Amino acid sequence: MASGTRFAPKDLFNSPHLSDVTIHQIKDNQTTKYYGHRAILACHSAWFSHAFSGNFKESSEATIEVHDDDPKTFRTMLEHLYDSEKTDDKIACQMLEKDASLNIADNLVLQVNAYFIAEKYMVTTLASKAAMAFQLLAKDIKIQDLAAAITAYYDNCVSHGADLGKVISSAVLNRSTRDWRTSPATFEDLTTRYPIFAVDMCHQMQRERRFPVAKTLECRECGEDSLVESRDISKYPSRCTSCGYDQIFRG
Ligand SMILES: [Zn+2]
Incomplete structure (x- = not known):
């Protein structure tokens, strides 16, 4: 807690001070508890906003349960909700981007996971930051690192044309086609396995005017x-x- 009377929402992250709800984040029978603040959670998450204001059971209960999310990704999202005042997107997504303990492929998958949890909890600010962080990370990488991220994204993707799909297709187009020959996952494998990836690629080619005139x-x-x-x-x-x-x- 910050001293004095002035403090920012991020000082309240997982703090009992002014907390009016407890979040039980449950995955594989493991529960992580967080002190929550309804007003802050609802500010940038339409999911929490609905949960706290409708006729849902959760709207008046002191405890809310959330299920199935990866604990680390869920924590990243919560931290974002308490720190989304930050207006400089570049700084914010560099924070999202930098996890020095991870290699580049895992870091890209982290952005994919952040993107999906942002969609689930309807946090549009986090979704766009994850897509932007992915774009920054994907500038100078090996195709096999990109292939892992393609698998992570399209394993769960339900529709073409999403922001992260555009970023991924653009990153693929900016690799040399020669790179694919050294990758265990080929372009043909991936487009066959994930038709939505093929559609995203095709539309991105048109957006970037890659078709010969x-x-x-x-x-x-x-x-x-x-x-x-x-x-x-x-x-x-x-x-x-x-x-x-x-x-x-x-x-
Ligand atoms: Zn002729």
């Missing part, structure tokens, strides 16, 4: 119109679709 240009050999992929025309010879003659087209 075709142009119709006149062939210098036969004079016919030829359909040419415009990305390469000024550098590499393209084959005329009418006569088959290889040439560097001038756009």
